[in-house]
Amino acid sequence: MQLATGLDLEDFLIAPDPSAPRLTRAVEGLDQTGAPTALAVVEERPLTIYLNAQEIVTAMTIGDYPEYLALGFLKNQGMLLADDVVTGVDYDEELETVVVRTRRKTSYEEKLKKKTRTSGCAVGTVFGDMMEGLEGVTLPAGELRTSWLYALSAKINRTPSLYLEAGAIHGTVLCRQDRPLVYMEDVGRHNAVDKIAGWMVQTGEGAADKILYTTGRLTSEMVIKTAMMGIPVLASRSGFTAWGVEIARQVGLTLIGRMRGQRFVCLSGAERLVWDADPSAVPEEERKHRRKSAAE
Amino acid sequence: MQLATGLDLEDFLIAPDPSAPRLTRAVEGLDQTGAPTALAVVEERPLTIYLNAQEIVTAMTIGDYPEYLALGFLKNQGMLLADDVVTGVDYDEELETVVVRTRRKTSYEEKLKKKTRTSGCAVGTVFGDMMEGLEGVTLPAGELRTSWLYALSAKINRTPSLYLEAGAIHGTVLCRQDRPLVYMEDVGRHNAVDKIAGWMVQTGEGAADKILYTTGRLTSEMVIKTAMMGIPVLASRSGFTAWGVEIARQVGLTLIGRMRGQRFVCLSGAERLVWDADPSAVPEEERKHRRKSAAE
Numbered sequence: 001m002q003l004a005t006g007l008d009l010e011d012f013l014i015a016p017d018p019s020a021p022r023l024t025r026a027v028e029g030l031d032q033t034g035a036p037t038a039l040a041v042v043e044e045r046p047l048t049i050y051l052n053a054q055e056i057v058t059a060m061t062i063g064d065y066p067e068y069l070a071l072g073f074l075k076n077q078g079m080l081l082a083d084d085v086v087t088g089v090d091y092d093e094e095l096e097t098v099v100v101r102t103r104r105k106t107s108y109e110e111k112l113k114k115k116t117r118t119s120g121c122a123v124g125t126v127f128g129d130m131m132e133g134l135e136g137v138t139l140p141a142g143e144l145r146t147s148w149l150y151a152l153s154a155k156i157n158r159t160p161s162l163y164l165e166a167g168a169i170h171g172t173v174l175c176r177q178d179r180p181l182v183y184m185e186d187v188g189r190h191n192a193v194d195k196i197a198g199w200m201v202q203t204g205e206g207a208a209d210k211i212l213y214t215t216g217r218l219t220s221e222m223v224i225k226t227a228m229m230g231i232p233v234l235a236s237r238s239g240f241t242a243w244g245v246e247i248a249r250q251v252g253l254t255l256i257g258r259m260r261g262q263r264f265v266c267l268s269g270a271e272r273l274v275w276d277a278d279p280s281a282v283p284e285e286e287r288k289h290r291r292k293s294a295a296e
Numbered sequence: 297m298q299l300a301t302g303l304d305l306e307d308f309l310i311a312p313d314p315s316a317p318r319l320t321r322a323v324e325g326l327d328q329t330g331a332p333t334a335l336a337v338v339e340e341r342p343l344t345i346y347l348n349a350q351e352i353v354t355a356m357t358i359g360d361y362p363e364y365l366a367l368g369f370l371k372n373q374g375m376l377l378a379d380d381v382v383t384g385v386d387y388d389e390e391l392e393t394v395v396v397r398t399r400r401k402t403s404y405e406e407k408l409k410k411k412t413r414t415s416g417c418a419v420g421t422v423f424g425d426m427m428e429g430l431e432g433v434t435l436p437a438g439e440l441r442t443s444w445l446y447a448l449s450a451k452i453n454r455t456p457s458l459y460l461e462a463g464a465i466h467g468t469v470l471c472r473q474d475r476p477l478v479y480m481e482d483v484g485r486h487n488a489v490d491k492i493a494g495w496m497v498q499t500g501e502g503a504a505d506k507i508l509y510t511t512g513r514l515t516s517e518m519v520i521k522t523a524m525m526g527i528p529v530l531a532s533r534s535g536f537t538a539w540g541v542e543i544a545r546q547v548g549l550t551l552i553g554r555m556r557g558q559r560f561v562c563l564s565g566a567e568r569l570v571w572d573a574d575p576s577a578v579p580e581e582e583r584k585h586r587r588k589s590a591a592e
Binding site for chain 2: 024025027028029034037041042045060166168218239273
């Protein structure tokens with residue numbers, strides 16, 4: 001069968017903007033021969049996220065879509081619940097802060113105040129809450145055609161991106177069937193995912209028919225975030241961690257890794273797979289589209 | 297000139313142990329043809345670090361050298377000062393905790409208690425402290441021969457490691473001249489660096505004549521940690537972030553990136569470089585030793 005691997009940027013609702021001046025900087029240095037050279041290097045900025053009056057975390061981010069990042073982070077941490085009404089999301093570029101305001105004080109703030117008095121850092125707390133948040137999460141059934149996986153891989157690798165421009169950055173793409181919809185990049189792969197979650201919160205886009213593609217490793221954090229978003233499939237060209245696989249199996253998430261050219265491995269949720277593509281008919285990745293370890 | 301690229305594991309004080317049963321797990325799944333396959337997958341465990349009675353953070357780690365990780369994390373965060381006397385480091389495998397005890401209550405605990413009452417998470421705080429910690433840091437002068445960089449690259453790529461065994465993991469290596477000394481791996485590149493910092497605290501090993509090699513990106517966090525350790529050179533096969541370069545230039549750190557085969561780029565501290573190797577005489581990386589994006 002014919003794979004739909006044609007690249008049409010029109011398909012994207014949000015595509016990377018490699019030319020955005022605020023996201024990269026030309027930096028001068030020397031190459032291995034001692035000759036002057038200039039590189040495009042990705043930016044990295046602190047962004048402090050507040051939930052109402054409560055400072056929650058300072059994230060290191062490339063700096064685009066701060067509102068989506070804040071909304072998505074709070075959602076994926078279980079700090080914003082389904083019945084919380086967001087009354088405002090205010091970004092202050094100068095102060096490098098985003099304040100997410102909700103109608104009623106969220107239960108999370110009290111909890112956090114109480115816990116942090118004895119804990120010192122919410123990281124553990126937050127992580128605990130994420131696991132709690134997973135209780136009762138059941139991901140919808142549905143089919144995942146292997147032809148979609150190959151098509152998405154081919155399209156995403158050839159989409160102009162900050163990665164191809166400057167490297168040292170992770171990409172995460174929200175997809176439906178063989179179509180990439182929202183492509184976010186960030187210095188931290190978790191930020192890229194949170195920005196997609198924020199976009200979904202903002203637009204009310206459903207998760208049941210979506211596939212999340214990431215360039216990053218399939219760690220527990222990535223699996224938990226995907227499950228918190230209600231997305232039943234997480235695919236990556238990178239590898240797995242044991243706990244990531246364990247959690248994926250607990251919540252019934254389809255986990256696809258090491259997806260390169262003709263190859264991939266499925267370590268969880270194989271029941272969704274529909275084998276409609278002949279791997280040997282899939283072209284291997286062209287060298288120039290192959291992701292190197294620059295984003296490690 | 298002849299490059300010293302011979303691999304002698306005897307050179308290492310600490311080398312990776314890919315065969316350690318606790319660090320990887322065989323996980324079964326399906327490959328792209330639907331055939332059953334089994335992968336070696338790296339472990340990932342939470343480890344909660346305490347400073348005396350104060351819970352500081354929960355790190356996700358592969359689980360080896362928890363004492364070094366705790367010591368190094370606290371040191372690199374500026375929570376353990378030069379004049380703090382460590383009276384004990386107690387790891388509890390069952391509780392997944394490490395408690396670092398100091399003779400006197402560290403100033404950090406009070407500060408943290410005060411800040412977290414209003415901040416909710418120490419991440420921002422901690423980050424602020426790291427930048428504070430950098431004030432007055434001056435890294436020692438010294439020479440960095442390009443032949444050492446090529447030799448280290450070649451040796452480290454061919455050293456048996458969890459990365460070569462299972463992928464999805466970062467490596468960081470403490471080196472002197474062309475000799476790799478301590479090679480730590482972890483699911484988080486910051487953990488691998490912290491474990492090296494902990495080893496240096498424990499052994500009292502000096503930093504002035506060292507080179508830190510990492511598989512990960514040269515982010516602000518990596519540059520700050522290296523400077524906090526007093527190591528004047530940070531080299532990576534991966535790329536840069538703009539803020540990482542900025543901080544490196546502020547503290548006079550030599551920053552080498554995109555180091556692959558014959559190529560590298562120096563974006564800070566080029567004054568330490570001694571050009572004693574002919575790049576064209578350096579063999580390109582063999583495919584099987586080339587790091588792929590599995591650790592992204």
